[in-house]
Amino acid sequence: MYLTVRDATKTYGQFTALDRVSIGIEKGEFVCLLGPSGCGKTTLLRLIAGLAELDGGEITLEGANLSELPARKRGFGIVFQSYSLFPNMTVAENIGYGLKIRGTARGDIAARVAELLELVKLPQVAQKLPGQLSGGQQQRIALARAIAVNPRVLLLDEPLSALDAKVRAELRDEIRHVQRSLGIPTLMVTHDQEEALALADKIICMNHGIVVQAGTPEDLYHRPATRFVAEFMGISNLLRPEEVSVLFPDLLASRPAAKGAQLACIRPEQIDLTPAEDGAARVRNISFLGNLRRLEVESPIGLLTVETHGSNPCRTGQRVALSVAPDACTWVLDDASAPKAAQA
Numbered sequence: 001m002y003l004t005v006r007d008a009t010k011t012y013g014q015f016t017a018l019d020r021v022s023i024g025i026e027k028g029e030f031v032c033l034l035g036p037s038g039c040g041k042t043t044l045l046r047l048i049a050g051l052a053e054l055d056g057g058e059i060t061l062e063g064a065n066l067s068e069l070p071a072r073k074r075g076f077g078i079v080f081q082s083y084s085l086f087p088n089m090t091v092a093e094n095i096g097y098g099l100k101i102r103g104t105a106r107g108d109i110a111a112r113v114a115e116l117l118e119l120v121k122l123p124q125v126a127q128k129l130p131g132q133l134s135g136g137q138q139q140r141i142a143l144a145r146a147i148a149v150n151p152r153v154l155l156l157d158e159p160l161s162a163l164d165a166k167v168r169a170e171l172r173d174e175i176r177h178v179q180r181s182l183g184i185p186t187l188m189v190t191h192d193q194e195e196a197l198a199l200a201d202k203i204i205c206m207n208h209g210i211v212v213q214a215g216t217p218e219d220l221y222h223r224p225a226t227r228f229v230a231e232f233m234g235i236s237n238l239l240r241p242e243e244v245s246v247l248f249p250d251l252l253a254s255r256p257a258a259k260g261a262q263l264a265c266i267r268p269e270q271i272d273l274t275p276a277e278d279g280a281a282r283v284r285n286i287s288f289l290g291n292l293r294r295l296e297v298e299s300p301i302g303l304l305t306v307e308t309h310g311s312n313p314c315r316t317g318q319r320v321a322l323s324v325a326p327d328a329c330t331w332v333l334d335d336a337s338a339p340k341a342a343q344a
């Protein structure tokens with residue numbers, strides 16, 4: 001592992017913001033820290049950056065302990081949510097700042113700035129001031145400034161959240177492209193599951209100061225371990241075993257004999273609908289979402305959400321039969337009433 005956080009703990013007075021959190025980033029990997037507001041994502045990023053001190057645990061980079069190393073000596077690039085460019089410096093001066101304070105020769109700085117402006121697709125703005133750029137452009141410059149010094153790790157704290165949806169999606173692809181082409185190990189904080197699914201090699205899902213699950217985007221979406229992860233990573237139908245036995249009795253065979261309350265997690269696109277006069281369910285509402293239709297379906301156990309692609313013949317009010325492939329269901333731990341380890 002390239003960067004390792006082991007048992008990181010951080011408290012603010014009586015409040016435990018992080019409780020023995022362990023994560024790792026491999027060389028070249030893009031990792032997203034994902035979780036709801038207040039779960040401790042930014043706190044963890046700040047500890048890694050050296051902007052806050054650990055109360056327990058350790059952080060190592062290539063095996064070396066970082067605890068004694070101040071932020072500016074860690075060699076990390078950071079991009080924050082707010083455009084933190086120096087307002088009185090030109091774009092070129094902003095990007096070249098880190099190189100200048102390291103004593104890099106002027107000509108080399110100019111060449112590097114030009115190269116980075118090409119990389120972030122803004123070759124014309126070198127002499128502008130940050131205030132003359134749009135929010136999305138400023139974040140591209142902030143990204144260029146962060147990578148100018150070839151950081152050992154790139155840390156991104158919600159860099160897209162102040163931008164509107166279209167610019168956000170463009171810049172998301174841009175960040176991924178830049179990260180891939182340079183191979184910089186990257187840790188990005190986000191509370192947006194779609195962003196994490198699109199960008200990450202690995203997602204670390206947090207809640208109440210602990211890591212709930214870590215894995216690939218596919219793992220977290222298709223094989224959530226708990227109800228919290230299932231609900232956080234998109235829409236899911238969560239059915240208790242007695243409900244499963246009413247609608248999809250075949251699925252009960254896959255239920256593990258583990259301890260704790262379990263729920264069957266079935267994603268909306270995994271339920272098949274067939275129009276049938278004597279069907280046990282009825283389509284209550286259909287929302288057209290462009291590439292798919294989202295259907296609200298009344299069933300003997302309550303409402304289900306179903307998504308269909310292409311030409312589905314169902315109409316509102318129609319009776320339907322429901323089916324699910326045996327391998328399309330994941331049994332998750334019902335953690336809704338589980339103790340919240342890090343709550344004060």
Ligand SMILES: Nc1ncnc2c1ncn2[C@@H]1O[C@H](COP(=O)(O)OP(=O)(O)OP(=O)(O)O)[C@@H](O)[C@H]1O
Nearest residue numbers: 012015017035036037038039040041042043044191
């Ligand atoms: N300096 C501080 N003093 C006291 N409490 C703090 C401090 N910094 C953070 N906290 C608390 O620690 C918890 C975690 O905060 P953190 O900023 O890490 O959350 P987050 O997951 O990044 O949330 P958000 O997405 O809203 O930024 C929050 O409940 C917050 O109120």
